[in-house]
Amino acid sequence: MVAPDVVHGCAQVDAAFDALARIDVAALSDDELHGYVGELHRLTSRLASVHVRVALVTSASHSAAIVAPGAALVERIDSSSARGDRKSSRPLEP
Numbered sequence: 001m002v003a004p005d006v007v008h009g010c011a012q013v014d015a016a017f018d019a020l021a022r023i024d025v026a027a028l029s030d031d032e033l034h035g036y037v038g039e040l041h042r043l044t045s046r047l048a049s050v051h052v053r054v055a056l057v058t059s060a061s062h063s064a065a066i067v068a069p070g071a072a073l074v075e076r077i078d079s080s081s082a083r084g085d086r087k088s089s090r091p092l093e094p
Contacts, residue, residue: 013047 020040028036 023036025033025036
């Protein structure tokens with residue numbers, strides 16, 4: 001399920017892309033075309049920044065899911081060792 005604010009934000013970006021696609025680039029003066037291209041570069045950078053941020057969060061969340069079970073086992077091994085439990089060297093069940 002996608003959060004409503006994500007759906008709304010994506011719909012706004014999609015509508016903005018449609019508006020940009022409707023611009024008659026051939027009708028722009030050189031100055032207007034230069035400004036348009038500059039804005040497209042700026043928007044492209046912002047979109048790339050959002051993409052990287054989402055990718056980092058996704059990656060971190062995926063890594064945490066992988067590391068968390070191992071971290072729990074390490075804690076169990078450490079606590080067993082602290083108690084002097086000699087059985088801590090055998091594999092632990094999650």
